[in-house]
Amino acid sequence: MERADERLERLSRLYALYDRFMGPKEFFCHRGCSTCCTCNVTLTTLEVDYIRCHLGPEGTEAIVERVRNNFSRKRFQPKITLNGFARACMAGRQVPDEENDPRWGTCPLLLDQVCTIYPVRPFGCRILVSTDDCSHTGVATLSEFTLTVNNVFMQYIEHMDCCGVYGNLSDMFLALSGDETEGLSVTIKNQEAKGFMVPPEHRQRIRPLLEEMTRI
Template sequence: MEDFSAVIDKCLEPVFTLFGEQQDIHQWFRDMSGAVCQDVLKLDPTGAECARVFAAQAAECFELNFNAVELQVKSLDPDYRTACTKGCSYCCSSHITLMPQEAFRIADMLRKSLGRKDLKGLLKEISKGGADYDEKGFRGFGEDYFRPCPFLREDHCVIYDIRPLSCRNWMSQDIEACKTSYESRNKISVPQNAILMIQKELVFAGQNAALSRYGIRGEICSFLPVLETILGDYEGSYEKWLSGEVLRGQLED
């Protein structure tokens, strides 16, 4: 089993690349992910509520970190503004990645709140959205993905309170850039504040490191394929995940 620092560094490789050879910033990111790791090590990762508790902890930690960092950004840049408003959904046709524990949390809520007919219809829609995942693989599927999220209803998210960190972390300062990206089918990126946009990666890395202690795979997943797998067999998928197996839709390297 890899030690915590090795897992964190591996997860944060893309983040380190963004900030070049600035080792002091690299260490700051390591420390933040390490704090996340130590926080969730207090939790029992083997119980029936493990995924829900880990995901809820991740969301709370993310919100605290993101809000604190955003305040610092605003203090340094008086012109900083966000263009995101209620009812705006240009980003909701993007490929969403999430931690497996987030997927289990969402699936658990859906199983408890939807009737059999509605759940069956939703599963059909999710399956259609992820139909070519096995052919294209994680990266190919993500690069080509462009379709409205199945949880988008009249430009509103119906799972907003438990939405993935990737959705929480999306923050635009220019609505026109969002429109351009949408019209290009996400081939044109929306400019982002790098410090804000890596906050989810710090939580990912910390929770992944904590799960590695128990041999549980914490690598990110493609939203629709992994959700289809879990909704199709929640108990079986959960048992496989706790035993260290890679789920369909989960990044393997």
């Protein structure tokens, strides 16, 4: 069985690979731009462990305290993981409807429009970028290929953590800290990737990136 520190190292290398992929691209996003920083952020157990490992006990407790003090009663609580969604689509099964509204509130870890855990933020935050100012339209602008890459990375991270769970950031940190906050949701189990969601027109282009991911 793979040790916990090996899994965290693999996740760190995966983050670095994604940063290299995104590096040459130009985005509108800048420090203090927080339109996408809502209370609807989700992550896996592995990503929670990554954050806790890098911030230590005091830093982790500070996160939990911020979540408690800025807890949004209305927040996105996923009913299905991305790999679960992919499996359902491949099998022709119906997927559950999910409600997700950015107006429900800001991320509890945001302070003065700046992320307080930016270097170790989960992957769901890393992909929230836009080539245009989405504060005016409420919609991020990305190329179709970048969206495909984002989905593949999310599927791969979930696959790496197939023994863990997935849920809203607030719920995950409160649940894993043993907090019994009223209204705490039940997280959902991660699933292995049985196939990546790559449209035919992107398969050749994404192949080198997939090969690097598998080497990780």
